[in-house]
Every structure is written in structure tokens, then in C-alpha cells.
Amino acid sequence: MNGPRLAAAEEPLVRWDWVGDHTDDITELFWEHVTLTVVAVGIGFALSMVLALVAVRWRWTYEPLAGVCSVLYAIPSLALFGILVSIPFFGLGFRTAEVALVGYTLLILLRNIVAGLDGVPDPVRAAADGMGYEPWRRMLRVDLPLATPAIVAGLRIATVTTVGLVTVTALVGEGGFGDLINDGLSRDFSTPIVVGTVLSVALAIAFDVLFVLAERLLTPWSRAGRTGRRPQGATP
Amino acid sequence: MTESLRQMWEYLQSDAAWSGRNGLPSLAWAHVKVSLLAVVLAGLVAVPAGIVLGHVRRGALVAVSVVNIGRAVPSFAILALLLPFSLRYGFGLGFWPTIVALVLLAIPPIFTNTYTGVRDVPDEAVEAARGMGMRAGELVRRVEVPVAVPLIVTGLRVSTVQVLATATLGALVGYRNLGTPIVTGFTSPDKGPMLAGALAVALLDLATDGLFAVAARVLVPWRRPPRRDADATVAVEQITRVVTT
Numbered sequence: 001m002n003g004p005r006l007a008a009a010e011e012p013l014v015r016w017d018w019v020g021d022h023t024d025d026i027t028e029l030f031w032e033h034v035t036l037t038v039v040a041v042g043i044g045f046a047l048s049m050v051l052a053l054v055a056v057r058w059r060w061t062y063e064p065l066a067g068v069c070s071v072l073y074a075i076p077s078l079a080l081f082g083i084l085v086s087i088p089f090f091g092l093g094f095r096t097a098e099v100a101l102v103g104y105t106l107l108i109l110l111r112n113i114v115a116g117l118d119g120v121p122d123p124v125r126a127a128a129d130g131m132g133y134e135p136w137r138r139m140l141r142v143d144l145p146l147a148t149p150a151i152v153a154g155l156r157i158a159t160v161t162t163v164g165l166v167t168v169t170a171l172v173g174e175g176g177f178g179d180l181i182n183d184g185l186s187r188d189f190s191t192p193i194v195v196g197t198v199l200s201v202a203l204a205i206a207f208d209v210l211f212v213l214a215e216r217l218l219t220p221w222s223r224a225g226r227t228g229r230r231p232q233g234a235t236p
Numbered sequence: 237m238t239e240s241l242r243q244m245w246e247y248l249q250s251d252a253a254w255s256g257r258n259g260l261p262s263l264a265w266a267h268v269k270v271s272l273l274a275v276v277l278a279g280l281v282a283v284p285a286g287i288v289l290g291h292v293r294r295g296a297l298v299a300v301s302v303v304n305i306g307r308a309v310p311s312f313a314i315l316a317l318l319l320p321f322s323l324r325y326g327f328g329l330g331f332w333p334t335i336v337a338l339v340l341l342a343i344p345p346i347f348t349n350t351y352t353g354v355r356d357v358p359d360e361a362v363e364a365a366r367g368m369g370m371r372a373g374e375l376v377r378r379v380e381v382p383v384a385v386p387l388i389v390t391g392l393r394v395s396t397v398q399v400l401a402t403a404t405l406g407a408l409v410g411y412r413n414l415g416t417p418i419v420t421g422f423t424s425p426d427k428g429p430m431l432a433g434a435l436a437v438a439l440l441d442l443a444t445d446g447l448f449a450v451a452a453r454v455l456v457p458w459r460r461p462p463r464r465d466a467d468a469t470v471a472v473e474q475i476t477r478v479v480t481t
Contacts, residue, residue: 013320074445075438076401082418082434086240086427157307164310168405171422181316185408190320197313204308 015191026180026195033176033203036166040098041159044105051106052113053139062114069107077104077165081172097169104165105158112154116147149222152215156208163204167196177203240427244435247428257412260436267413267440270406271399274335278342278395283388286347290354290384291376299351306344311337311402319409334406341402342395349391353384386456393448400441414440 170178180196407415421430
């Protein structure tokens with residue numbers, strides 16, 4: 001018991017020389033983390049957009065759809081990995097990681113897209129109809145743009161959550177910065193754990209800021225007539 | 237899949253699955269024990285804090301920050317970070333890093349929901365209570381907290397479900413629970429214990445969620461419990477508020 005404790009006490013929390021020696025690996029893991037996140041949120045967004053349009057068009061489908069997504073959301077990630085890994089098609093690797101990551105984005109995105117579309121004022125819809133917009137064009141040109149703030153809020157939560165979950169997918173062999181954490185854990189070496197954590201949190205914040213900026217570009221009307229008093233990006 | 241299912245079936249029929257410290261009952265008990273303890277400890281911190289801040293109606297920024305930070309810092313990372321400290325200060329592997337990580341994970345949902353619930357008690361109700369001569373303590377005890385109970389229960393529910401899910405990761409820092417067969421299963425050809433453990437965790441989690449739904453109905457008979465996504469909606473609203481105000 002004394003041996004490892006003594007050794008651990010002499011070891012600094014972060015060994016900067018290790019970080020310097022591994023910048024190439026860290027860059028590679030950065031891209032892996034970004035790829036896993038972007039692919040998961042991208043597919044999740046496309047899927048939940050379809051689900052949301054179905055749910056808005058045929059109202060009765062909303063509760064069952066949200067119910068399925070909630071159950072998916074409630075399954076612990078490690079358990080989901082366990083189930084997927086035992087299916088040969090998925091196994092250890094990218095497919096298992098992505099299926100789980102996509103699954104966890106659906107509930108958040110579906111709820112927010114539907115909430116955003118529901119929030120479009122009826123008079124606005126009626127005006128658009130009166131101007132002769134066909135249903136699908138009204139959706140594209142009126143409803144979706146007005147729902148943008150709620151949709152972006154959902155994307156922000158989904159993305160930040162996914163960045164965090166990617167650290168866990170390291171266990172199925174695809175983990176970005178999670179690989180560093182996992183590596184540190186298995187060797188009882190704190191430097192990669194600290195570096196992996198800090199970079200993962202920094203990546204989450206960076207994505208969040210990007211979304212805030214994107215929203216400002218996408219909804220120029222929300223700034224018109226409202227000068228000042230807008231916090232510069234609500235970073236977590 | 238069929239092969240894995242067959243292996244699970246064989247495993248479930250063996251003695252190893254049901255007895256000893258590696259059996260499912262013992263693993264499940266360790267899982268539930270650490271999770272319950274974490275939620276209780278988190279509740280002892282977060283509920284009073286949420287009530288006080290909600291009562292004085294200050295601290296919106298704290299509430300939003302707690303949620304956002306909680307979301308951005310992966311619990312796997314917290315768990316991993318705690319391990320070197322735990323070893324350095326002699327707390328060892330397993331239980332201590334796991335429970336600390338779980339408490340930290342459980343605090344944000346309980347705190348935010350309690351805070352929002354107490355803060356958003358309708359002004360008329362607060363005014364009426366004051367008009368009846370209630371002091372601050374009475375107001376909190378007899379009006380604000382009872383009105384906030386549905387949201388407090390939602391916070392506990394979200395936390396408990398997350399904690400049960402995340403406790404699984406404790407297996408990685410040597411806390412033996414239902415996550416242990418999952419983690420060993422990744423590299424083992426016998427997928428039986430892994431699949432059994434994974435299904436057990438998933439069922440435990442879904443069952444707990446359902447139990448809370450029932451409890452919410454029983455505890456708050458005067459009002460239908462909030463929908464299961466109440467917390468998500470609250471968080472979304474807060475974020476939207478921060479972005480758009």
C-alpha cells in the first residue's frame with residue numbers, strides 16, 4: 001500500500017514534457033473527437049428534423065416518437081455499448097460509437113425542434129398562407145427560420161452532451177480525447193487524464209460559441225431594433 | 237447477436253450469475269448502494285441551496301452556470317481525474333472516486349429544479365401568504381416548498397437516473413458493480429456476462445424512472461406531475477433566455 005502512494009506523491013499532476021512529446025497524437029485525437037461529434041450531431045439532426053416534421057404534421061405521432069427517444073436516452077451509455085458490441089455488425093469501433101451518440105441526441109433535438117415550430121405565432125402562419133405560400137414553402141421560409149433560436153438551443157445542448165459522451169466511446173475504441181483519459185486511467189498516470197479533460201471541456205465550449213455566432217448570422221432580424229444588452233455568447 | 241444471446245442464456249443459468257461477489261445480485265446491490273448514497277448526499281447540499289436562492293430570487297446566473305458546467309464536464313473525466321487524487325491521499329481505488337464523481341453529477345439537476353420551482357412560485361401565492369402574516373420561514377415551509385415539490389421530485393428523478401447510468405463507469409476505477417461485466421466483456425470472447433450486465437443496468441434505470449413517475453403521482457396528488465422532460469425544458473428555456481435576452 002505504501003509503495004504506490006509514495007510514487008504517486010512524487011508525480012506532478014501534469015508533466016509538461018509529456019504534453020510536448022505528444023502534440024502530434026493530441027492533434028490526431030482532436031480531429032477524431034471533432035469527427036465523432038460532427039457526424040453524430042449531423043445524423044442526429046437530420047433524423048430528428050424528419051421526426052419533428054412528422055410529429056408536427058401528424059400530431060398524434062409526437063408522444064410515441066418522444067417516448068421511444070426518451071427510453072433510448074435513459075439507457076446508460078455503457079450498457080448501450082455493451083449491447084451493441086455483442087452484435088457482430090457493430091462490434092468495437094466507429095459504428096457502435098456513432099449509433100450510441102446519435103441515439104442520445106434525438107430526444108433533445110426532437111423536443112426543441114417541435115417546441116420551436118409550435119412557438120411560431122398563428123397570425124404569422126395565417127399571414128404566410130394568405131400570401132399564397134404553399135405548405136412546404138411556408139415551412140422552409142417562415143416556420144423554420146422563426147424556430148431557429150429553439151433549434152439552435154437544442155443543437156447546443158446536444159453538441160455539448162455529445163462532446164462529453166465521446167470521451168466514453170474511448171471504451172469501444174473510438175474516443176478522441178477520451179483515449180487520453182482511458183490511457184491515463186489504465187496506467188495510473190494523471191497527465192493524459194488532465195489534458196484529455198481540459199481539452200474536451202475546451203472543445204465543448206468552442207462548439208457552443210460557434211453555435212451562438214451561427215445563430216446571430218442566421219437570425220439577423222433578432223438584433224434589429226434591439227441595441228446593446230446582448231451578452232457576448234453565453235458560454236457554459 | 238444470436239451467439240451473444242445464447243452465451244447470455246448460458247450465463248444466466250450458471251451458478252456464477254446468481255451467487256458470490258461477482259454474481260448479478262451482489263453487483264446490482266453495489267450499484268444501487270453507491271447511487272442512492274450519492275443522490276442523498278447531493279440532495280442534502282442542493283435542495284437547501286436551491287430553496288434559499290429561490291426564496292430570495294437571486295442567483296439565476298449560478299443556476300445556469302451549474303447546469304452548463306455540469307453538462308460540459310464529462311463525468312467520465314471527473315471520475316478519471318479523481319482517481320490520482322484518491323490514490324495520492326490514501327482513499328484508494330473504487331468506492332471513493334466513484335461516489336464523489338456521482339455526487340458532483342447529481343447536484344446540478346436537483347439544484348436547478350429546486351431553484352426554479354421555488355423561484356417561480358406565483359407572486360399572488362407569495363403575496364397572499366405574506367398578507368396572512370407568514371414570516372419568511374413559514375412562507376418557505378408552507379407555501380414555496382410544497383408548490384415546488386413537483387419540480388424538486390423531477391430534479392431528483394433526473395439525477396437518480398443519470399447517477400445509476402453513470403455509476404456503471406465506476407467499474408473503470410475499480411468499483412465493482414454492474415458495469416464490471418460490461419467492461420470486461422469488451423475484450424472477452426464470452427459476451428454473456430456483458431449482455432446480462434448491460435440489460436440489467438438498462439432495466440434498473442428504466443424501472444427507477446418509472447418508479448419516480450408513480451411516486452410523483454402519489455406524492456403530489458393535487459397536481460399531475462410534470463412531464464418527464466420538465467428538466468430538459470427548463471434547461472432549454474434558461475439557455476434560450478441567456479442567449480436571447
